[in-house]
Structure formats: structure tokens, C-alpha cells
Amino acid sequence: MERWLGKVAVVTGASDGIGAEISKKLVNVGLHVVGLARNEEKLEKLCGELKSESGRFYPFKTDMTKEEDILKAFQWIEANVGPVHVLVNNAGISQNKHLFEGSTEMWKNVLDTNVIGLCVATREAVKSISPGFVDTEIGSYCNMNVPIEFAKLKVEDVADAALYVLGTPGHVQVYHNTIHKD
Known part of the structure; x- marks a missing residue:
């Protein structure tokens, strides 16, 4: 993991669950992690928990269903943290509904988060690389x-x-x- 010391990682869905745990582990081994998620309060709390670690955590409120949020996040990362070396596309949602019970709005939200948001983040992370x-x-x-x-x-x-x-x-x-x- 030494080669990743000081490198920049972006973790989507970083405010809770798997994303928060991945963020903790990456910061613990010395990476600069930008955590993207909608829940700014949880991101800030995680940032406080990681202050004494060898890496650094940067919370950035981002709704992965909104391309403009994702673009703004990656512009901020490039300007304030540096080029992205690692992208963990973790953000995702699911709906516990059968096909005949679901609504169009629900399906769009799932697709926008799990597919479109992932694609936009990937595109932005690999530009000029x-x-x-x-x-x-x-x-x-x-x-x-x-x-x-x-x-x-x-x-x-x-x-x-x-x-x-x-x-x-x-x-x-x-x-x-x-x-x-x-």
C-alpha cells in the first residue's frame, strides 16, 4: 500500500455502510479520500473521526443522481485535492418492490444512482488519464x-x-x- 501514500481516492456513497468503511481504511493507510454522499452531516462526522489518521478525509456533499453535483465535485477535487488515482463507485440504492409494484420515479432514481451516476463519476475520474x-x-x-x-x-x-x-x-x-x- 506504500505506493498509494498521499494519493487521492474518491469514494461515492461514503457517508454510511461500505463506503464509510472503505473510506476509513483508505485514510488509515495514508490516502487522501474525498467522500461523496448526500448526507453532509454523516460525512462531517466521519471527517471528525478520521482527523488523527495518517491520511485525510475530505467530505463533499454530492447527489449521485445529479450530473451537475458530480461535475462540481470532480472540479473541486481537481482544484483542491489533486488528480484522482482511485475511484470507488460504491453509491447505490435498491427498492424492495416487484416490477408490477414499482413506479417510474422509483426506477429512474435507481438507474440514476446505480448506473448513470456511476458512469458520470467514472468518466470524470479518468479524463486526461x-x-x-x-x-x-x-x-x-x-x-x-x-x-x-x-x-x-x-x-x-x-x-x-x-x-x-x-x-x-x-x-x-x-x-x-x-x-x-x-
Whole structure:
């Protein structure tokens, strides 16, 4: 975890439950965590609890169903904390209703939180970041002219990532493993 010391992580749904716990653990190991959630009071309380840890927690009230809130949050993060290195898309809601009992408003709220909010946050977190080009022969076949600022990964980097995923305990499932060169 040393390589993450002082890096910026964004955790959505950070005011309670899994998001709060992930935020605590990341701050405990030295990351600067921006917690996004609607409940400003709980975010502030969590910030107070984490004041003496090695990292820092930044609460930012954000409604993940509102694109303008998400955009404002990421603009603030870039201007006040720094570039995002880690994004934990944790915010989510569910409705305990059958399809025939649900309302259009309920479905829109679930989709706006669980899908649209996640997509907007992901888009904002990865802007201007290397898409992870790998220095292989396929790049020359495809005439991929990679700008100099997009450093290429080595094939060994990808192989190491694969070994990492395979080396996780059996109860851990890695669904996405995105890597890029710093």
C-alpha cells in the first residue's frame, strides 16, 4: 500500500455502510479520500473521526443522481485535492418492490444512482488519464500513433497484473483490473 501514500481516492456513497468503511481504511493507510454522499452531516462526522489518521478525509456533499453535483465535485477535487488515482463507485440504492409494484420515479432514481451516476463519476475520474496503451506489435499493425504523454505499459506490467489477480484468495473476485503507466 506504500505506493498509494498521499494519493487521492474518491469514494461515492461514503457517508454510511461500505463506503464509510472503505473510506476509513483508505485514510488509515495514508490516502487522501474525498467522500461523496448526500448526507453532509454523516460525512462531517466521519471527517471528525478520521482527523488523527495518517491520511485525510475530505467530505463533499454530492447527489449521485445529479450530473451537475458530480461535475462540481470532480472540479473541486481537481482544484483542491489533486488528480484522482482511485475511484470507488460504491453509491447505490435498491427498492424492495416487484416490477408490477414499482413506479417510474422509483426506477429512474435507481438507474440514476446505480448506473448513470456511476458512469458520470467514472468518466470524470479518468479524463486526461492514460488509457493504458501497451507496447506490443498490435500497435504498429493498427497505426496507433500514441501521443508522447501517453506512456506505454510493458507486456510484463500486464502479466504482473494478471498474476496479482490470480494470487488473490478464492473468496475474492476481481471483475475489473485497469492499469496504466504513471
